[in-house]
Amino acid sequence: MYVPKGKLTPEARRLMLANIAKVxxxxxxxxxxEAKVMAEKVRGGLAMAGITSAHVLWLLAVTNDYxxxxxxxxxxxxxxxxxxxxxxxxxxxxxxITDRIRRMLIDPDRDPADESTPRLHDMLVQxxxxxxxxxxxxxxxxxxxxxxxxxxxxxxxxxxxxxxxxDAWVVKAIVxxxxxxxxxALAAEAEAMALDxxxxxxLFGIPGKAVA
Numbered sequence: 001m002y003v004p005k006g007k008l009t010p011e012a013r014r015l016m017l018a019n020i021a022k023v024x025x026x027x028x029x030x031x032x033x034e035a036k037v038m039a040e041k042v043r044g045g046l047a048m049a050g051i052t053s054a055h056v057l058w059l060l061a062v063t064n065d066y067x068x069x070x071x072x073x074x075x076x077x078x079x080x081x082x083x084x085x086x087x088x089x090x091x092x093x094x095x096x097i098t099d100r101i102r103r104m105l106i107d108p109d110r111d112p113a114d115e116s117t118p119r120l121h122d123m124l125v126q127x128x129x130x131x132x133x134x135x136x137x138x139x140x141x142x143x144x145x146x147x148x149x150x151x152x153x154x155x156x157x158x159x160x161x162x163x164x165x166x167d168a169w170v171v172k173a174i175v176x177x178x179x180x181x182x183x184x185a186l187a188a189e190a191e192a193m194a195l196d197x198x199x200x201x202x203l204f205g206i207p208g209k210a211v212a
Contacts, residue, residue: 008049016042023059027066036063054084058093065097070104071116073097074123098129105137112144132162136171143171148179166195 026035057080064073142151173188
């Protein structure tokens with residue numbers, strides 16, 4: 001546990017450590033809401049003493065992750081890494097949380113218009129975890145909310161660095177076709193076909209044309 005220097009009386013320190021133990025106990029019983037409340041209480045008490053604990057931030061990140069609050073979990077685990085970048089348990093949770101966000105974004109059943117997509121995309125970019133499929137998911141979102149030109153620019157950037165990304169070619173073909181850029185759409189379809197020898201079946205449904 002990493003605790004920077006602060007002003008805690010011995011009695012207050014014992015209380016904080018006892019409450020941290022309670023957070024762990026709640027977690028072991030899968031009482032994540034209760035664990036979160038107790039961890040927030042500890043964090044507030046430490047803040048009053050001018051102390052930031054990476055361990056408490058980690059506990060809060062983990063409880064938020066279990067509660068499905070991935071955005072808050074990411075914010076907290078990123079702060080924990082900043083406070084103590086060499087703690088293995090924090091790094092492990094950082095990987096778990098960012099991987100969960102990635103899987104959410106590239107899920108074929110995800111609503112392309114989901115308003116959280118830009119935020120989740122930006123988180124992975126910030127964390128250095130945004131691969132080509134993450135950017136393709138963002139392009140799908142841009143298309144779905146009526147920003148096809150931005151979607152195409154993003155896809156072109158992806159393909160410049162990863163020309164073998166079939167998903168990017170498939171989505172580019174759809175977006176280009178929806179805005180009437182037939183030659184560009186045909187060229188993208190041909191690239192997708194060349195990559196696997198099959199007709200490019202869209203991985204994600206993007207209904208209708210983009211809204212201008």
